[in-house]
Amino acid sequence: MSYRVGERVRVADRAHEGHHRTPGYLKGKIGTVERVHGSFANPETRAYGADGRPEHALYLVGFAQRDVWRDYRGREDDRICADVYEHWLEEAG
């Protein structure tokens, strides 16, 4: 697990042909690691009959809604959180 709770991370802004679990609306967005869930099989290969190995660390990452939706109606500290696999995360400093 390379990232720790509280660390700022960016979701990789890249296209992916085929099944993947990184929602498009979060690609390129910067958030904060909120939980480290452990390691899980990679759905990108598992979806096509492979065993999903090597496993990847999975993180709950929280994003400020205002950073994700330009016209967000709500509080400043409202958050959208999603589970993102390590190979979709980059250090954000």
Add this chain to the structure above:
Amino acid sequence: MSDHGHDHPHAPVTSGDEPPAAARARALEDLLVEKRVVRHEDVRQMIDWLVSRTPADGARLVARGWLDPEFEERLLADARAAALELGLDPGPSPRVVAVENTEAVHHLVVCTLCSCYPRALLGPPPDWYKSLPYRSRAVSDPRGVLSEFGVELDDDVELRVLDSTADIRYLVIPRRPPGTEGLSEEELAALVTRDSMIGVAQPLATAPAG
């Protein structure tokens, strides 16, 4: 169909106006059976198990947590172990994580990619949970969605939307309604609705009639 090693009849139970998606699912199942990946019986047993689950199990977990703070700690730390402790069936994977609504924070659960849901503890998801409008608006305009469900959060409550995009399923522990001191676990569980464990509703304030 090829001649394969089991002996139940194969006439499909369908009507002439079968929706295309159902026909596709049936064709896929037949192929997987023919290739010996699954058996029809496995599929039927899995469906039976899925539809036999109900929100009553989730409600028991919540009610026990309201009554016993130490149990609630264990529920928040490891929902699977907490379910097993009450003799409930948490299902195979994926993992369930419980999150707690408080005075300061409200949680709302969605799966924008498909319809991930803690089925073992809540049963099959409601149709609206799987609908495109809910899946898109729950992340982009959650306060608007909540308001349509009749939930108006106080101004000082932070809203946290959980998009269950991967291997974790989220179960919301709603806030215990005021004035419920002295109720039994069973009476409390009756207040814990499915929707309150998704986060689109508050639990009932008083026991449902009947």
